[in-house]
Structures are given as structure tokens and as C-alpha cells.
Amino acid sequence: MKIARVESFFFNPGRAKNLLFVRIETESGIYGWGEGYVTAGKEKVVAAYVDAIAPLLIGREIWNIRQLAQTLLDDFSIRRTSVDFLCALSAVEIASWDIVGKRAGLPVHKLLGGAVREKIRVYANGWWFGASSIDDTANRAAAVVAQGYDALKWDPIPGPWRNYVDPKDLDHAVENVRAVREAVGPNVELLIDGHRRLSPNHAIRLIERLREFGIAWYEEPCPPENLDLTAEVRRTTNVPIVSGEALYTKEQYLPLFEKRAADIINPDISAVGGILAMLDIAALAQPHSIAVSPHNFNSPIVGLAATVHLSALVTNFTIAELFVNLVEPTRELALQGLTIADGYVDIPDTPGLGVDLDVEVLRRHPYQPLSGKGLRDHRDEFPRRGPPSTFKIAATA
Numbered sequence: 001m002k003i004a005r006v007e008s009f010f011f012n013p014g015r016a017k018n019l020l021f022v023r024i025e026t027e028s029g030i031y032g033w034g035e036g037y038v039t040a041g042k043e044k045v046v047a048a049y050v051d052a053i054a055p056l057l058i059g060r061e062i063w064n065i066r067q068l069a070q071t072l073l074d075d076f077s078i079r080r081t082s083v084d085f086l087c088a089l090s091a092v093e094i095a096s097w098d099i100v101g102k103r104a105g106l107p108v109h110k111l112l113g114g115a116v117r118e119k120i121r122v123y124a125n126g127w128w129f130g131a132s133s134i135d136d137t138a139n140r141a142a143a144v145v146a147q148g149y150d151a152l153k154w155d156p157i158p159g160p161w162r163n164y165v166d167p168k169d170l171d172h173a174v175e176n177v178r179a180v181r182e183a184v185g186p187n188v189e190l191l192i193d194g195h196r197r198l199s200p201n202h203a204i205r206l207i208e209r210l211r212e213f214g215i216a217w218y219e220e221p222c223p224p225e226n227l228d229l230t231a232e233v234r235r236t237t238n239v240p241i242v243s244g245e246a247l248y249t250k251e252q253y254l255p256l257f258e259k260r261a262a263d264i265i266n267p268d269i270s271a272v273g274g275i276l277a278m279l280d281i282a283a284l285a286q287p288h289s290i291a292v293s294p295h296n297f298n299s300p301i302v303g304l305a306a307t308v309h310l311s312a313l314v315t316n317f318t319i320a321e322l323f324v325n326l327v328e329p330t331r332e333l334a335l336q337g338l339t340i341a342d343g344y345v346d347i348p349d350t351p352g353l354g355v356d357l358d359v360e361v362l363r364r365h366p367y368q369p370l371s372g373k374g375l376r377d378h379r380d381e382f383p384r385r386g387p388p389s390t391f392k393i394a395a396t397a
Helices: 043-057 065-076 083-104 134-146 167-184 200-213 227-235 250-258 275-288 302-313 359-364
Strands: 003-011 019-026 031-036 119-125 151-154 189-193 217-219 241-243 320-323 334-336 344-346
Touching (some): 031 083, 031 302, 083 275, 083 302, 151 167, 167 200, 227 241, 250 275
Parallel strands (some): 151 189
16 A cells, blocks of 8 residues: 555644644545644644655555664654654554555454553543643642542643742742642642743742642653653652653653653653554553653544554653643544543544544644744843743743
């Protein structure tokens, strides 16, 4: 089966960011869907990579998925890889597996060894985007738990990202977590996201203060460029440390494992090169007794489907991410979707990824720049003196 057509589509859900989908069609008419991870404001960068790669795919056999990925790394990126290239590659790779599964008449997870669990547990993220206060955050948390989720993730630290934060910001974070714990009760897992921004000193102080609320993990406490910083934090606490969202290759993950800098890793299947690359990273983590919790700031259709098939295969899997704020805005987009209920996603048993998108709906919701993202100015720098500028933090994960 040779590739005949490669198309990329944006979908604007009206919140968070535009979503990027890739549709590959073979000469026989079988098509598959992939999704590339994008961040708000630079979605078109990944789309440009897809457009540049697309002509190189025409006429190639769809079966040679691993060879294609290596060839694009060697010959297209000239071994100068970047996250944006890998996001584009991920979309192409995932769509290829969708096609192969359809041609074989099997779901992707059965092509790769079969499921080791019956369904995939997910935690809720995105529910806190736009919260106006601590009370608002707590009320939103209670509402998500009422929908059946028993694990919630969010970032409780206010203000622009910086390594050294105002003590009042740490106080705010503590009160934020306290309020959420009181709102949801003792049986809900609270997953705290640090978004890679604190110095070890500040991260350690915050984690120690949050321990009383029984947090289930602290994610990405420090900048990932220096893994020794995260390793330093991990040595000081028995709270599980998550890292890896900003790492994208086996070569980048290996030092993380060797330094014992994390208990759990959270690579994104739509950012690391796709399904096979994610399986390689998970296998590399297993001898180090490190669990895998896939990051998934993607759609609850294609990106989540790829994550679910991967999670079904990985023996050191623990829990996957679901952005609940994208479920309703994408509902009309799914010709065939996933079953999500009570904090779990069923593993599709239909050929390929088991999902399909409505192209006409995609075309009715084209790319639109989203408001709320800007650059801070000198009035926002630490320590803050006087009123802040008009800078707004974009929803990020």
C-alpha cells in the first residue's frame, strides 16, 4: 500500500489551543488519522513541518513505519531534531498505524502484542483553566469528581513562571491545594504540576508543605535542561516525582534514568515520534523501575486513542492524561469516538485506532488565534512592585 495523499487540518475548539490532525490516504483508498502535539500560539510551526514532510511521503509503502521515522530523522532533519519536527513525525506515524490496523482488520494494540489490561485509567486535567480564584478552583474540582474522576491534575502556583518565586506565591499554592483537598475529600488523587519552573530550593519547600494533603505526585519541579536539579529534589522527598514531558528521545531519557531523577515519566505520544518511539522509551524505563504515565494535551479522540492503545501495551503503565475541557468541544468532530466513563477509557477493539473524524466539521472550525497569550514586561518581574501589566498566562500543560 503506497501513500497517495497527506493532509493536515486544524480544529479550533474555542479554548486552550488549536488542535492539529493529519490524514494520510493510500492509493487503495484506506486512510488513517494522526495528531501532533502543539502549543498555543505556535501551532502553525508543527503544521509547517507536516507540509514539508508530506511530499516526501508520496509513493512510499505505508508498512515501513520504523524505517520511515529513521529516514526522516537522518535525511530530513539531518539529525538536528526538535520537538516541532517530532510532533509532526508523531502525527504521520500514528496515522500510518491507523492504516495498517485497518488493512489488517485488527486494532493497533493487537498488532503490537495485545493488551495487558482491560481498560485505561485516566486523570482529569484542563478543568482548572480559567479559574478566577481558589474557591472557583475548588468548586471546579468537586464538579469533575462528580463526573467520576478520582485523580485530578493542576498547577496551583500563580503568576508568570520563574525559578525564584515570591513567598506569597507559595502560600497561594498551599492554600489552593488545601481547598481542593477539602472539596474532593480524602479518596481523590491530587497530582501537582510544577511546569518545570522552580529552583530545587523552592520546589523542595513547596513539596514539604504540600505533603500534609496527601498529594499523589509532584510533576516537573525543575527546568529539564539540568536533570541534576530534579534529581536533587527527588532525593529529599518520598513524594513521587514525575518528569519527562519536555524530553523527546531515548537519548534524552537515558540520563534521567541514570540519575534516578524521577519515579514516573510522562512522555507524550504525539510529541516523541509516535507509538513505536513511545514503546521504546517505556521499555527503557522498565529496568529502572520507573512507571509510565502518558502526557496527553491532545484531543480526546485521535491523540487519546493513540495513548490508549499504547497504554494497553505497556506493562509499567500507571495512569494517562485526559483534558476534560476538550471533550465537549470536540464531540461533534468524532464520527467514531472513545468510550470514557468513571475515570476510565475503554480500549477500542475495532481496526486501527478505532476512531474517525468528520472532515466537514474540521473545515467548519479552522485555525483561529486564541486570545490571552502575551509577553510579560518589567512590571511582572520578581519581586513584583505595584500592579501587574496586561500579561496573561496561557493555559499550558
